[in-house]
Amino acid sequence: MDILKTSHIQAISQVRNKESFDRSKEIDDVLNSYADIKKWRKQELVTVSTDHQQLNELHDEVIKKTVAISMDKVQRELGKPPAPFAFFLMGSAGRFEQSVLSDQDHGIIFNGSDDNQFYFLKLGSEITEALAEVGYERCDGLVMSSNPLWCQSIEGWTSQISDWLDEASWQSLRHFSTFFDSRVLVGETDFLTELKQEAFSILKKQPRLYLRLVENVDFVKKGIGIFGQLLPELHGEHSGAIQLKQTTFFPYVNSLRLLALKDSMFEPSTLSRFKELSPNTYPTIKNYEDDFIELLNFRLHFRKNARNYNEVHLIHLDALTKKDKQHLKKLMKQGYKLFSETKLLMVKECSTW
Template sequence: MKSYEELKQWRKQYIHSVSWDHQKLNSFHDELMKKTVQIALEKVEGEWGHPPTHFAFFVMGSAGREEQSVWSDQDHGIVYDHSTKECQEYFLKLGEEITDGLALVGYERCEGNVMASNPFWCKSLSEWKTQINIWFDKADWESLRYFSTFFDSRALYGDDNLVDKIKVYAMKKLDEQPFLYKRMYENVGFIKKGIGIFGQLLPEQKGEDAGCINLKQTIFFPFVNSLRLLALMEKITSSPTLERFQQLPEHFHSLKTYQADFMKLLNYRLYFQKEATNYKKVHLLNIKALSTNERKELKKMMKKGYKLFAITKDIIEKRCSR
């Protein structure tokens, strides 16, 4: 396939055949995005020549964690080796072409502009290290949110060592300032309540989402945020939540048991949301569509996530008190 339109048609024809299997679906997304990047690079090379230095195009968010559903928006960036004006101009141009290409193929643009077309997310290796220092020095809500977003990154095309170098640098800096672990926990400490005091599900009450539970906010975030924090403390550079579970050291054996619950949650979302018509709807679940047993299962997964998050808090507080 040599055009974005061909990739768009391929997506339409094929995606529903893998929409029932989490691993196959995310492998398909990876392949689709890689082919988009290849076409974008060929277009830029035709005008600007070959890349002036080594680089990596990386994805973040659900793509970085390999947790995409049928629909996904764009969250990505670029890191390149040499810090020159020539490199900056080249890779910003590439970032713009990739962003436009992904939009044409079927990936909505990020509302927060977390894309490689934005100079903030397209930097040299040395500039990325400087950015890590800035985020940690400020340590406010926005800075730590940006860092958490970056730490879920995964190189999709190019030199993946460049992304790992930034992560390793960040983890060394965290060792020098362990109080930041607690700040990061506090940064994600608010969890949208999904269960009431009488054990009832708490859907949205107003607006177009009335009657729906937001799976991302009420169930996914406790698992995802917990494993990101644990990965940082244990020097795990992998971004997929499932891989982070697998790479936890043996003294976290009891936490590894939550991996099965998270896998069940991923499949649960696919089962109910595979017919969603846009990115926003893949996170919404109308509780009226659930049977009594399905509601019980949903509440069970919520409680598991809340418990994991509470355990993570205790681990962080002990680490920070040393």
């Protein structure tokens, strides 16, 4: 059986490289279990680990197929879905910014009564367990469709988004920001669009919320000291390593999310948000796009052999040459400058509304 499965996996890899075929159909024909998907994912990651676009396309394929099998399993147990729904991704997956390894961030929106939540929570739980089996770690913050907070009807989601923005606490705005970096992977894309439009309407009516959102991400973990040295972790198991996510990625991601909210952009990816910015309105902000692309490539280069999700965001200084360290410091400094410019812009414009 193992030999047969291995030949199946190899067959997919060969077909995947052909120029014209329905790749989804080929995958459906061969991958029929979570174990098959896990094996195929592990093999394919090696071939796309240095290309950001191909890597994230692979993640999408893997998650779609996993969700499809989960849907089939739940349907056999509970019948067809009782209402139209959307399964959507958030976090780095929602932004199409996953590295070689990633954790789970996903939710479900359904267009039906609250009584339907039982079915979709069952589906969300199956998807969560399946993705963990395939190779995506569970989210520590439980931002998964197995959690009732992230699996609701359109009406429930509308009320929750309104409550998050009305409360405007640190935690509620964190939840809202997480939700906003989202895209539908399976199902009705209009459901998510409708919810984002509702959020834009609330923000336009209460511009003070933009400033609260700025405050929510105002703290940036410093990666460079006053003497220009990189600041690695000093204690614990990560001693000697730079936290790439907090020190370097967050300033770029948070800045473009703030501008996307202000300009009512639906696109979730940081790169798409950069491209959608008006060059006349944001002439200096757009200059940081190349820095972000460099950062994505930097992470792929140094973290393509990460053994687990936590390692994806850690770079030990011992692994960097002097040139590498200078490059990393440059990317950090550009991120700090970008956030500083974005903050000043948001405060200036939103304070006058």
